[in-house]
Amino acid sequence: xxxxxxxxxxxxxxxxxxxxxxxxxxxxxxxxxxxxxxxxxxxxxxxxxxxxxxxxxxxxxxxxxxxxxxxxxxxxxxxxxxxxxxxxxxxxxxxxxxxxxxxxxxxxxxxxxxxxxxxxxxxxxxxxxxxxxxxxxxxxxxxxxxxxxxxxxxxxxxxxxxxxxxxxxxxxxxxxxxxxxxxxxxxxxxxxxxxxxxxxxxxxxxxxxxxxxxxxxxxxxxxxxxxxxxxxxxxxxxxxxxxxxxxxxxxxxxxxxxxxxxxxxxxxxxxxxxxxxxxxxxxxxxxxxxxxxxxxxxxxxxxxxxxxxxxxxxxxxxxxxxxxxxxxxxxxxxxxxxxxxxxxxxxxxxxxxxxxxxxxxxxxxxxxxxxxxxxxxxxxxxxxxxxxxxxxxxxxxxxxxxxxxxxxxxxxxxxxxxxxxxxxxxxxxxxxxxxxxxxxxxxxxxxxxxxxxxxxxxxxxxxxxxxxxxxxxxxxxxx
Amino acid sequence: xxxxxxxxxxxxxxxxxxxxxxxxxxxxxxxxxxxxxxxxxxxxxxxxxxxxxxxxxxxxxxxxxxxxxxxxxxxxxxxxxxxxxxxxxxxxxxxxxxxxxxxxxxxxxxxxxxxxxxxxxxxxxxxxxxxxxxxxxxxxxxxxxxxxxxxxxxxxxxxxxxxxxxxxxxxxxxxxxxxxxxxxxxxxxxxxxxxxxxxxxxxxxxxxxxxxxxxxxxxxxxxxxxxxxxxxxxxxxxxxxxxxxxxxxxxxxxxxxxxxxxxxxxxxxxxxxxxxxxxxxxxxxxxxxxxxxxxxxxxxxxxxxxxxxxxxxxxxxxxxxxxxxxxxxxxxxxxxxxxxxxxxxxxxxxxxxxxxxxxxxxxxxxxxxxxxxxxxxxxxxxxxxxxxxxxxxxxxxxxxxxxxxxxxxxxxxxxxxxxxxxxxxxxxxxxxxxxxxxxxxxxxxxxxxxxxxxxxxxxxxxxxxxxxxxxxxxxxxxxxxxxxxxxxxxxxxxxxxxxxx
Numbered sequence: 001x002x003x004x005x006x007x008x009x010x011x012x013x014x015x016x017x018x019x020x021x022x023x024x025x026x027x028x029x030x031x032x033x034x035x036x037x038x039x040x041x042x043x044x045x046x047x048x049x050x051x052x053x054x055x056x057x058x059x060x061x062x063x064x065x066x067x068x069x070x071x072x073x074x075x076x077x078x079x080x081x082x083x084x085x086x087x088x089x090x091x092x093x094x095x096x097x098x099x100x101x102x103x104x105x106x107x108x109x110x111x112x113x114x115x116x117x118x119x120x121x122x123x124x125x126x127x128x129x130x131x132x133x134x135x136x137x138x139x140x141x142x143x144x145x146x147x148x149x150x151x152x153x154x155x156x157x158x159x160x161x162x163x164x165x166x167x168x169x170x171x172x173x174x175x176x177x178x179x180x181x182x183x184x185x186x187x188x189x190x191x192x193x194x195x196x197x198x199x200x201x202x203x204x205x206x207x208x209x210x211x212x213x214x215x216x217x218x219x220x221x222x223x224x225x226x227x228x229x230x231x232x233x234x235x236x237x238x239x240x241x242x243x244x245x246x247x248x249x250x251x252x253x254x255x256x257x258x259x260x261x262x263x264x265x266x267x268x269x270x271x272x273x274x275x276x277x278x279x280x281x282x283x284x285x286x287x288x289x290x291x292x293x294x295x296x297x298x299x300x301x302x303x304x305x306x307x308x309x310x311x312x313x314x315x316x317x318x319x320x321x322x323x324x325x326x327x328x329x330x331x332x333x334x335x336x337x338x339x340x341x342x343x344x345x346x347x348x349x350x351x352x353x354x355x356x357x358x359x360x361x362x363x364x365x366x367x368x369x370x371x372x373x374x375x376x377x378x379x380x381x382x383x384x385x386x387x388x389x390x391x392x393x394x395x396x397x398x399x400x401x402x403x404x405x406x407x408x409x410x411x412x413x414x415x416x417x418x419x420x421x422x423x424x425x426x427x428x429x430x431x432x433x434x435x436x437x438x439x440x441x442x443x444x445x446x447x448x449x450x451x452x453x454x455x456x457x458x459x460x461x462x463x464x465x466x467x468x469x470x471x472x473x474x475x476x477x478x479x
Numbered sequence: 480x481x482x483x484x485x486x487x488x489x490x491x492x493x494x495x496x497x498x499x500x501x502x503x504x505x506x507x508x509x510x511x512x513x514x515x516x517x518x519x520x521x522x523x524x525x526x527x528x529x530x531x532x533x534x535x536x537x538x539x540x541x542x543x544x545x546x547x548x549x550x551x552x553x554x555x556x557x558x559x560x561x562x563x564x565x566x567x568x569x570x571x572x573x574x575x576x577x578x579x580x581x582x583x584x585x586x587x588x589x590x591x592x593x594x595x596x597x598x599x600x601x602x603x604x605x606x607x608x609x610x611x612x613x614x615x616x617x618x619x620x621x622x623x624x625x626x627x628x629x630x631x632x633x634x635x636x637x638x639x640x641x642x643x644x645x646x647x648x649x650x651x652x653x654x655x656x657x658x659x660x661x662x663x664x665x666x667x668x669x670x671x672x673x674x675x676x677x678x679x680x681x682x683x684x685x686x687x688x689x690x691x692x693x694x695x696x697x698x699x700x701x702x703x704x705x706x707x708x709x710x711x712x713x714x715x716x717x718x719x720x721x722x723x724x725x726x727x728x729x730x731x732x733x734x735x736x737x738x739x740x741x742x743x744x745x746x747x748x749x750x751x752x753x754x755x756x757x758x759x760x761x762x763x764x765x766x767x768x769x770x771x772x773x774x775x776x777x778x779x780x781x782x783x784x785x786x787x788x789x790x791x792x793x794x795x796x797x798x799x800x801x802x803x804x805x806x807x808x809x810x811x812x813x814x815x816x817x818x819x820x821x822x823x824x825x826x827x828x829x830x831x832x833x834x835x836x837x838x839x840x841x842x843x844x845x846x847x848x849x850x851x852x853x854x855x856x857x858x859x860x861x862x863x864x865x866x867x868x869x870x871x872x873x874x875x876x877x878x879x880x881x882x883x884x885x886x887x888x889x890x891x892x893x894x895x896x897x898x899x900x901x902x903x904x905x906x907x908x909x910x911x912x913x914x915x916x917x918x919x920x921x922x923x924x925x926x927x928x929x930x931x932x933x934x935x936x937x938x939x940x941x942x943x944x945x946x947x948x949x950x951x952x953x954x955x956x957x958x959x960x961x962x963x964x965x966x967x968x969x970x971x972x973x974x975x976x977x978x979x980x
Contacts, residue, residue, distance in 0.1 A: 082543070083541075083542060083543040089542070091542065096542070099542070101536075101541065101542070101543070102536065102541070103536050103541070103544075105543055200543075200545060201543065201544070201545050202543040202544075203543055204542040204543045205542075205543070205776075207775075208775035208776050209775035235547065236545060236547060237545050237547075238545065238546070238547050238548065238776065238777050238778050239775075239776065239777075239778060314772060315772075315775055317577075317770075318575050318577050318586065318587050318770070318772070320586075321577060321579065321585070321586020321587060322540045322542070322584060322585050322586045324579060324581075324586060326581045326584065326641065327539070327584060328541070338581065338639075342579055362770065365577070365770035365771075365772055366768055366770060367768045367770075370770075370771075370772070374772060
């Protein structure tokens with residue numbers, strides 16, 4: 001049993017045949033992860049006590065002949081923006097360097113109830129703002145596939161941990177592509193479910209109307225199992241959906257014959273080089289599997305980046321106001337007045353990207369600018385959502401690139417925030433529309449860098465999305 | 480005259496000068512909704528708990544926590560809107576009001592901005608006998624902030640302290656139109672709103688506990704002109720007395736500014752109850768930009784017709800209507816009707832007593848006199864009066880029926896108040912029934928006549944005043960239980976009959 005290539009099924013089998021106990025497995029996973037982590041820096045810190053306590057509960061359930069849950073004994077890495085009771089949750093920010101939450105996110109509660117084991121907390125861009133994980137206050141993460149490259153972001157640590165094998169699956173968060181893009185860069189599966197599918201309670205807010213929690217896994221099936229365990233209505237999140245959660249794994253039957261797929265013209269016109277070649281090769285595979293592929297148009301796409309960066313910064317400027325040095329935030333020590341305390345705490349505490357977004361967001365919400373920016377952006381957002389609604393009248397799923405390029409080198413785009421923002425072009429439309437979308441590995445460049453294919457479906461259409469991704473994965477055309 | 484600065488020690492305008500101007504006033508009233516729990520979490524709303532104990536991740540604004548709207552808060556807010564004759568929007572939205580303050584842990588207040596749940600209401604006030612209708616611009620819901628405390632702690636010299644128990648307490652903000660033209664009208668409006676909200680159980684409106692807070696927008700204009708003057712917002716008017724004092728001060732200050740050739744500045748001013756003055760707090764240039772935007776953590780509020788109808792069905796009769804009905808139906812005087820509708824408990828008590836007794840005016844006198852007197856002595860509320868409204872009504876009914884005398888009733892009432900027993904039990908036990916039975920009385924009267932020949936002689940000699948003495952003798956003989964009117968009649972009849980013989 002190789003710990004770095006375990007799947008959820010393999011863990012289940014190991015526990016079921018008493019080949020290993022959950023405690024043994026957890027200890028082994030922690031040992032391996034602690035040993036291997038320095039190579040990438042995927043984890044910020046581990047949570048051995050919590051992990052072993054959870055493993056003991058799984059073993060107890062097994063000893064009593066009870067169902068230990070679909071994630072029994074599965075080591076999970078958790079992005080450090082998702083709060084964990086008693087386990088430091090830093091959001092990769094100096095401001096929360098020592099913050100220990102007194103409560104668990106709903107996704108964590110559900111994941112553990114399903115038998116999952118929180119191995120530790122993963123690095124990310126500060127408050128999930130970034131596309132490379134270089135904005136972490138605690139240093140960057142290296143892409144396990146190519147150590148001189150970024151793992152993508154903002155959930156770079158979670159993607160890297162799964163790619164590196166230091167976790168079987170991971171939880172990340174996605175606001176404009178923060179799960180799909182790192183999944184693509186690291187060659188793993190990353191899922192952004194429908195907005196409202198997974199409770200946001202306990203997800204440190206970046207942009208509330210765009211924030212999602214979602215799974216990373218090495219296989220589509222594992223991602224489907226993890227999503228199934230954490231999805232569903234939560235009374236603590238008013239925006240969580242009532243819709244029942246289907247058994248996502250039941251759809252993984254390989255049958256995609258006759259599925260109608262749309263290729264949006266606007267996504268492909270500027271896609272170049274190997275990213276383009278790999279995507280078209282992937283599309284050919286889907287055609288061979290029996291899918292009907294047609295070109296579609298999503299005309300509002302051109303306005304997506306501007307729209308996204310107005311809405312997300314506006315919400316961020318408000319969501320990040322609470323880090324003011326009054327209570328749990330690390331307070332700047334040398335301030336004589338209240339306003340100095342605010343300024344010093346926030347000035348010293350936030351990194352450059354957070355400050356940039358707080359300033360942008362404050363500006364677009366300011367008196368006299370609100371209508372021109374925020375209100376207009378909301379209208380465009382509605383147009384983008386309409387594009388999707390119209391597309392899904394014609395097709396069952398949209399197939400698109402995830403990123404214009406594969407993983408770039410550490411430091412390469414750090415000084416050019418605009419270039420970094422533009423790289424989000426293919427992922428933010430799905431985020432703005434709130435539709436489910438995922439990245440599934442689609443091959444590698446000549447240099448061996450992974451490239452993902454994005455699949456998007458209608459609201460609560462995760463079943464179709466997983467069916468397609470699974471059939472694609474199982475076709476063996478990749479690798 | 481100096482041009483007044485926005486600090487203390489300024490010359491106020493003379494009464495003559497003030498009389499040449501007309502104040503224009505609108506109120507912003509914050510009312511704490513009487514829910515058991517906070518507006519966006521399950522923490523209790525109780526007053527007086529040790530600092531920072533009624534708190535949770537949501538009201539502390541911890542990372543990741545999300546608000547969930549309290550249904551009871553919405554119900555009470557809807558009742559407030561119905562009571563103030565407002566139009567209720569089926570669809571409304573919460574918005575974030577962003578500002579930094581240590582007692583605001585989220586860094587924003589969740590309020591309603593461009594889509595409040597309720598608008599366009601009306602409230603009637605009466606000042607000096609003149610009835611006037613005041614417009615309610617809007618009512619919206621919001622969460623309260625915590626409390627900053629600058630004194631009373633070990634390190635208060637160096638630090639301020641924050642208590643977040645109040646954080647997340649549900650509030651309604653009621654904004655009135657600038658329809659008020661004097662501090663008396665403002666006083667009357669606040670009184671009316673307080674009474675109405677207490678009546679419908681929306682709020683305790685306890686000003687000492689901060690359950691009712693008031694700010695005012697004040698401007699003045701030369702009488703007979705239409706355009707509004709520049710307004711100042713006066714904050715911290717947290718008692719009825721302060722409201723009137725602050726408004727009178729602010730009106731006099733603004734008139735003085737204008738009379739001395741200055742211009743009133745648009746600013747926020749704080750009322751200081753110690754000096755009785757208002758002082759500049761922040762000017763228009765320093766006004767907050769709250770950067771309102773729709774709260775993404777809450778879904779829009781939809782109020783279903785059925786829900787609203789159900790709430791409407793539970794609404795009690797409002798004080799204004801009740802007052803009018805007490806006058807028309809029970810023949811009460813206006814003053815009595817006012818007193819008896821001052822609280823819902825008093826009005827309900829009176830109405831029950833009135834119906835049981837069948838003598839509304841007598842019942843009113845008993846409620847306002849003996850009952851309220853004793854309650855006041857014992858500092859008790861009418862809601863927990865030891866004498867039930869039904870029992871008081873029954874007592875009044877017995878007086879009217881001549882079963883007991885008014886004098887006896889006073890004694891019986893005192894005993895009822897002490898023991899909580901109904902009148903019947905006390906009358907029975909103490910044998911206090913008034914004697915109206917003519918046969919029994921006739922024997923006693925004959926006896927008194929026989930025992931007082933001298934007085935009988937005087938009476939017959941034309942000294943009719945002596946009759947009172949004889950009545951007294953009969954009353955004594957019956958231990959006060961005889962019906963005075965019946966005794967007098969009998970004496971006259973029997974003495975007169977004698978004379979004829």
